[in-house]
Amino acid sequence: MRLELLGLSKRYPGCVANDAVSLKVEPGEIHAILGENGAGKSTLMKMIYGVVKPDDGQMMWNNKEVEIKGPAHARQLGMGMVFQHFSLFETLTVTENIALYLEPSEVSSMAALRQHIEAVAQEYGLAINPDRKVGSLSVGEQQRVEIIRCLIQDIKLLILDEPTAVLTPAEADHLIQVLKQLASKGCSILFISHKLHEVNALCDRATVLRAGKVTGSCVPRETSPADMARLMLGDELTLTETFTGGKTADLLLQLKQIEVAPNDLFAIHLRDINLNLHRGEIVGLAGVAGNGQDELVDLLNGEIAANAGQMTLSGQSITPLSVQQRRRLGMAVVPADRIGRGAVGTMNLTENNLLTASITHGTKGGLINWQAVSQRTKQIIQRYKVKTTGEHEQADSLSGGNLQKFILGREIEQAPQVLICFHPTWGVDVGAANLIHQQLIALRDQGAAILVLSEDLDELYLLADRLGALCAGQLSPVIAKDEVSLEQLGQWMAGQFDSKETSHAH
Numbered sequence: 001m002r003l004e005l006l007g008l009s010k011r012y013p014g015c016v017a018n019d020a021v022s023l024k025v026e027p028g029e030i031h032a033i034l035g036e037n038g039a040g041k042s043t044l045m046k047m048i049y050g051v052v053k054p055d056d057g058q059m060m061w062n063n064k065e066v067e068i069k070g071p072a073h074a075r076q077l078g079m080g081m082v083f084q085h086f087s088l089f090e091t092l093t094v095t096e097n098i099a100l101y102l103e104p105s106e107v108s109s110m111a112a113l114r115q116h117i118e119a120v121a122q123e124y125g126l127a128i129n130p131d132r133k134v135g136s137l138s139v140g141e142q143q144r145v146e147i148i149r150c151l152i153q154d155i156k157l158l159i160l161d162e163p164t165a166v167l168t169p170a171e172a173d174h175l176i177q178v179l180k181q182l183a184s185k186g187c188s189i190l191f192i193s194h195k196l197h198e199v200n201a202l203c204d205r206a207t208v209l210r211a212g213k214v215t216g217s218c219v220p221r222e223t224s225p226a227d228m229a230r231l232m233l234g235d236e237l238t239l240t241e242t243f244t245g246g247k248t249a250d251l252l253l254q255l256k257q258i259e260v261a262p263n264d265l266f267a268i269h270l271r272d273i274n275l276n277l278h279r280g281e282i283v284g285l286a287g288v289a290g291n292g293q294d295e296l297v298d299l300l301n302g303e304i305a306a307n308a309g310q311m312t313l314s315g316q317s318i319t320p321l322s323v324q325q326r327r328r329l330g331m332a333v334v335p336a337d338r339i340g341r342g343a344v345g346t347m348n349l350t351e352n353n354l355l356t357a358s359i360t361h362g363t364k365g366g367l368i369n370w371q372a373v374s375q376r377t378k379q380i381i382q383r384y385k386v387k388t389t390g391e392h393e394q395a396d397s398l399s400g401g402n403l404q405k406f407i408l409g410r411e412i413e414q415a416p417q418v419l420i421c422f423h424p425t426w427g428v429d430v431g432a433a434n435l436i437h438q439q440l441i442a443l444r445d446q447g448a449a450i451l452v453l454s455e456d457l458d459e460l461y462l463l464a465d466r467l468g469a470l471c472a473g474q475l476s477p478v479i480a481k482d483e484v485s486l487e488q489l490g491q492w493m494a495g496q497f498d499s500k501e502t503s504h505a506h
């Protein structure tokens with residue numbers, strides 16, 4: 001047996017994150033850990049990898065009892081882990097980040113390491129430039145760096161915490177091939193995912209956690225995604241329907257011939273972006289990470305300025321306005337990375353709520369109305385089913401999916417006129433994704449205009465009224481969803497569209 005856990009437990013103040021968890025993983029086995037947000041999956045993986053120390057229980061590695069002293073010890077034993085929140089230094093290059101992760105004895109020279117990175121990247125088709133600063137990479141690309149730095153060692157167990165959450169379908173399929181190849185060489189894989197069809201296609205076994213306890217296991221290949229969802233969530237699951245909305249004549253946000261020149265060597269040049277967002281519609285933009293999504297979101301949020309073109313909200317120019325001024329006019333943004341830009345990890349939920357609420361309703365006459373903010377925070381927690389000990393809990397102790405629900409809830413509850421949403425359901429379980437989709441639809445039906453940037457095409461087809469794609473900083477046509485076949489969208493994602501055709505507003 002490669003790995004055996006016997007009754008591992010971890011308690012936090014006010015919650016039992018893992019309650020006597022036992023499981024076995026064989027060499028070469030791909031083992032899924034399933035469970036709703038906050039079920040305890042990440043905590044279990046962190047105990048195996050030595051980031052979190054168990055309160056009780058035993059761990060066997062290659063049939064011998066071990067006590068993992070920390071991640072460096074876990075790596076020495078042959079384990080690698082790809083985290084949900086990246087642990088990379090933004091101001092360092094890809095090579096420097098990987099060098100920091102390795103023991104000094106493993107790095108003979110930076111040039112040799114650089115070559116090794118290129119070789120691994122090529123072997124697994126994980127395109128990356130080793131000289132780029134990590135801060136200039138998109139979320140999807142940063143994840144590639146995390147994966148490469150695990151594959152650079154001779155690993156016996158690879159732990160992945162929602163690795164495909166930010167990958168495009170094609171990238172995710174590719175990663176699945178990579179993992180299959182690794183497993184066939186005898187490397188065991190522990191895999192957390194909320195994408196059940198993926199678990200079904202990839203995994204040999206699955207263990208289901210609920211409220212920190214093992215509540216079941218199954219052979220994913222023989223179990224349908226719907227049955228796995230039921231194992232995870234009980235009968236609470238209501239299956240997602242398709243909604244119908246539609247474009248109205250009432251134009252809210254307009255982008256006209258927008259041009260944003262790159263502000264660093266690796267930023268994407270946004271060219272001739274023309275986009276109209278109408279009251280009561282959701283526009284979905286597909287695209288492979290790193291094709292201008294970050295730049296477009298920063299532009300709309302007011303963090304970077306356009307070099308040419310105009311942006312108007314209800315006819316008023318917002319081009320020169322700051323982030324705060326745009327928020328006051330009713331714009332809200334959910335960024336891609338929830339810790340760092342979506343929330344401040346070391347602040348509690350009420351304080352995090354105040355960060356954006358202060359602009360619209362959290363303050364009066366310059367004074368903070370803590371009672372009102374705290375009341376609203378409680379409402380968000382309740383309405384969006386955020387699993388937490390309360391509004392005083394620090395943001396970074398929430399599970400990833402629960403923090404995402406909180407951030408989404410915080411922005412939706414401000415009833416913005418225009419909501420820009422990047423990866424709205426990244427890392428949230430099927431039940432919560434359903435809830436978020438319903439809330440976005442409800443917001444749209446109240447008359448908001450919503451722009452969703454996502455790499456999950458199922459999500460885009462489900463939510464959007466009109467669809468388009470970004471490729472190399474250019475926008476494809478954006479047309480009614482029913483008129484865009486999957487094949488057409490794939491072609492747009494690959495840049496096969498005539499930019500002249502799109503240079504008039506959609």
Ligand SMILES: Nc1ncnc2c1ncn2[C@@H]1O[C@H](COP(=O)(O)OP(=O)(O)OP(=O)(O)O)[C@@H](O)[C@H]1O
Pocket residue numbers: 012013015016017035036037038039040041042043044387388389396397398399400401402427429
């Ligand atoms: N450092 C911490 N301090 C306090 N509570 C914590 C801490 N880390 C995790 N928890 C709590 O432990 C529980 C399990 O969290 P965990 O992150 O393991 O869930 P998860 O199954 O990985 O969820 P998700 O699918 O949302 O990522 C949650 O209720 C969470 O709030």
